[in-house]
Amino acid sequence: MLHLDKVSVRYGPVRAVLDLELAVGQGELIALLGPNGAGKSSTIGAINGLVPATGTITLGGEDISRLSVEERIARGIAVAPEGRRIFVNLTVAENLRLGAALRRDKAGVRADTERYLTLFPVLAERIGQPAGTLSGGEQQMLAIARAMMSRPRVLLLDEPSLGLAPLIVTRIFDLIGQLKSEGLTVILVEQNAAQAMRFADQVCVLASGRISYRGTPRDLAGTDVMKLYLGGA
Numbered sequence: 542m543l544h545l546d547k548v549s550v551r552y553g554p555v556r557a558v559l560d561l562e563l564a565v566g567q568g569e570l571i572a573l574l575g576p577n578g579a580g581k582s583s584t585i586g587a588i589n590g591l592v593p594a595t596g597t598i599t600l601g602g603e604d605i606s607r608l609s610v611e612e613r614i615a616r617g618i619a620v621a622p623e624g625r626r627i628f629v630n631l632t633v634a635e636n637l638r639l640g641a642a643l644r645r646d647k648a649g650v651r652a653d654t655e656r657y658l659t660l661f662p663v664l665a666e667r668i669g670q671p672a673g674t675l676s677g678g679e680q681q682m683l684a685i686a687r688a689m690m691s692r693p694r695v696l697l698l699d700e701p702s703l704g705l706a707p708l709i710v711t712r713i714f715d716l717i718g719q720l721k722s723e724g725l726t727v728i729l730v731e732q733n734a735a736q737a738m739r740f741a742d743q744v745c746v747l748a749s750g751r752i753s754y755r756g757t758p759r760d761l762a763g764t765d766v767m768k769l770y771l772g773g774a
């Protein structure tokens with residue numbers, strides 16, 4: 542579904558991502574782990590087009606490397622960014638509508654709105670409230686629902702657990718697991734390795750812009766990577 546070939550990101554003299562190779566199949570979830578500054582967010586930015594990158598990115602066989610952010614959204618790439626970045630002064634309903642801004646199928650947008658309000662009932666209860674009045678967990682749910690409103694084939698999730706209580710994190714990962722079970726392809730940047738492993742088909746550890754480890758969650762059991770990220774589990 543999504544393939545990265547020799548993708549690199551530079552910020553002036555800083556080499557944030559170096560010749561990254563990544564392949565994710567339809568309905569797969571790949572977890573990107575790694576310390577602060579490893580290049581995880583830059584990788585997400587390279588895929589959605591917000592960060593200039595070299596190399597080749599293909600989606601369903603089509604080269605999207607030179608397309609704009611909007612063109613990539615139209616082809617099925619959506620991001621729920623780190624820090625959520627919802628529009629705090631707009632209502633929940635308005636945020637959801639913006640997620641579907643590039644869609645012309647009004648009936649489909651209505652049906653998807655219903656669907657995500659059913660999947661995230663707390664958003665239905667707060668549909669007319671400014672998004673800034675939602676709790677952190679609710680804002681994260683809104684960020685995911687807003688991203689899903691563009692009907693993505695690939696959802697990029699940047700640290701969905703950041704700053705949230707464990708119970709809320711579990712709830713959010715349950716929802717991510719459900720979307721994956723419906724065929725969504727997910728690239729997940731996450732510090733909470735235990736949660737990321739629940740649904741991951743592949744785990745990649747980035748260090749200084751390169752992949753230092755790649756394997757299935759089962760391969761990871763008992764390795765140093767596991768000790769580093771799961772405190773010796």
Ligand SMILES: Nc1ncnc2c1ncn2[C@@H]1O[C@H](COP(=O)(O)OP(=O)(O)OP(=O)(O)O)[C@@H](O)[C@H]1O
Nearest residue numbers: 552555556557575576577578579580581582583584
């Ligand atoms: N806009 C920018 N200008 C210059 N350097 C940047 C910029 N954005 C990121 N960097 C640098 O690129 C490297 C990778 O950053 P990136 O945010 O991709 O890492 P990360 O793995 O997502 O880290 P974190 O877990 O802290 O979010 C870091 O050294 C960072 O300082």
